[in-house]
Amino acid sequence: MAEVCDVEVVVFDVLGTMVDEQGGLRAAIREAVPASDDASVDHLLTVWQEHVEHEQQRIGEDSRAYANTEIIDREAAQRVAARAGLTDPTVIERLATAGQRLSPWDDSHSGLTRLARRFPVLGLSNASRATLLRLNAYAGLRWHQALSAEDAQAYKPAPDVYRLAVDTAGCPPERVLMVAAHAWDLRGAQTVGMRTAYVRRPVGDPPKRTDTFSWRSNSLDELAATLAAA
Template sequence: MTRAPDIEVVVLDVLGTMVDEPGGLRAAIHDALPASDEATVERLLTVWQEYVEQAQDGIREKRRGYANSDVIDREAAERVAAGAGLTDPAALARLATAARRLSPWADSAAGLARLAGRFPVLALTHASRACLLRLNAHAGLRWHQALSAEDARAYKPAPEIYRLALDAAGCPPERVLMVAAHAWDLRGAQALGMRTAHVRRPVGDPPRDTDTFTWRTHDLTELAEALP
């Protein structure tokens, strides 16, 4: 692994990197539709994920005005409900806010604490401000500062989102380390000159052979040990 000089601030993605987003959505769908079998839950999870991806793509490509993650999650939940015959308003409302109750990975809280003992740490996430507040409380994630893409009214990998972190860091981009389980996210940060660290997760986007990230690690503990 390449040694990165003079890292001053560590920025971490949240959804998928710090918390198990697909696992949490899967559990929420099952809770809303307890009679559904595993295959049905997986099908409905795919409906949710594909809708969110299409909605975010529409915003990135200016085919749709900005909507925060709460709005898009509600729309995704309505798609799932329509496909499954869910009509209970309370169950639908709880399903729509599933992202507020995602579970952290086993190493997330301890790894974050280790990093925070040495560096200022920032969260940088697609989650709305309201969702981020509740998710951090639920998952036990403690940041020096938490930033929502809602403040940029865009979705990664739009450069203005990474600039939120760079503005907060107040130092050159080569001294800011972006940590994520999604290679596409790191490529976006890399395009602005940030250092990058890929953390392997079961739900992440793995690097390509051509990716030149500064670090590739199995978990946050390994990353904390690797940083100079």
Template structure:
């Protein structure tokens, strides 16, 4: 573990890091297609995730104009509905907002609150502004400020998303700590000069042996201890 003195602002990824995105989507799919068994739900979840990943990659590659997560999630919900034979428009509309109702991890609410008493804390998410507002309210996440990548019409790990956080923080990049459960996200932050902390989550993207993040933590309690002791 690398020493982390001089951290002025903490920036948190949201999806996967503070909320359990797959479980929330899985529950919403199960609600929309109640007769489905676990295997069918997993297949529909994979269909959803593949659509989102593909479309965000197309946007990053310039093969599609920017569309926020509200649009892409609605497309994913329609694909799931078509595959499952769901035709009720209200059911599909509710499914399209599944990302508004993702559950927090067990330590997210209390851990975020503890850290926010000691540091200015920002959220930085690929979720649209509307989705981020609804998700924060549902999960009970409390920020000093939550930033959506929609503001710069890009998706992490595009550098302009991290620049949005740095401009908001108003201090040098090496005094800003990016916290995420995804190594790809931390690599993007690192390339922008930010300090980095990996937090383990079951659905995250773990570091490789070549990654040199400042901190690697088992959860938010470990992160708090690392930042406030020593």
């Protein structure tokens, strides 16, 4: 078991870890295409997610110049619109900004508040600066500071994104704890020496047997209690 006294700053992934990204996107698609059944909505969600993943991967491979999530989300919305036969520009624009309106998980506020009483807490998100500002306001997430990968002109799991958090924390990376529901995100944090804590969410990327994270919890409240008790 890792020694919590060594942790000085706690950093949280936002999309999927603190807010229900998949559920929010699904709701936005259903709003844009109200006649769609569940299978059609799931298909359109896959179209969106595959575009975002592919474009962020291209940026990571230097086969595309950096573009922030506002641009990529707008591209994804256009793809969904084309598949669904949407032509109303107002509807398409609202769909493109769905990432600004994602609801927090039930324990996000309470867990974040408990940890913020003991540690400086940072949000670290692939969301653009403008999107992150509006998302934090919509979801009611209260950070000591929120950082966007846009400042690194890269996307997680690129090391430069995690270095934003380490540099902001102003302490050695082994004293900075990265919290996420995505094992790939935590592996990225480990490449720069950060400590890691996996929090299970209904949708995420669970750890493999080979993963060695400092903590694993079933909820943010459970993680907060573990760190507070140590």
